[in-house]
Amino acid sequence: MRNEDAVETEIQAKGLTAPRLTPALIDETIVGEYYFRASDAAAQAGAPGLLALECLTLCVLVLKNGFTVTGESACASPENFDAALGRKIARDNARNKIWALEGYQLKTRLAAAA
Structure with a gap:
């Protein structure tokens, strides 16, 4: 279970219902994903x-709006390189950036409504 899933479970258990972001909302913003190694570029x-x-x-x-976020993964020892693990870590790093962007948008909408 990802840490954000555990946090989401705790939020729901505590009955916190104010507008907020959820892991599912973050995932819904993604319409495409692309991977490459720097050596390919x-x-x-x-x-x-x-x-x-x-x-x-x-x-x-x-x-969804056409904006892009990037993430990266690098290993110190080439012997430890694993393509699947590198893609997973790079995606997680990119996805984590979406939280701040979406949080800013939500805060802007809430401030406008106040």
Whole structure:
């Protein structure tokens, strides 16, 4: 269980019902996701291959309004590189940025209504 799921469960158990963000609302903002390794981008640009770029995974999340957020994952030891784990960590890092953006939007709507 993700920590945010545990927090959501606690919020519901306490009966807190004021407007707020939920993990589901965050997920609903995502309409596309793209992954690549930095070495892929370097190769497309004609740059020389670097081992460090082989270990850097990037995730781009496209939101409903067309805005994008990015996340990254890198391992210190190339021997520890795992593509699936890199994508998961990069996506989590990108998704975490959505909370602040959506929180700002919600606060703006609440202030306008007050």
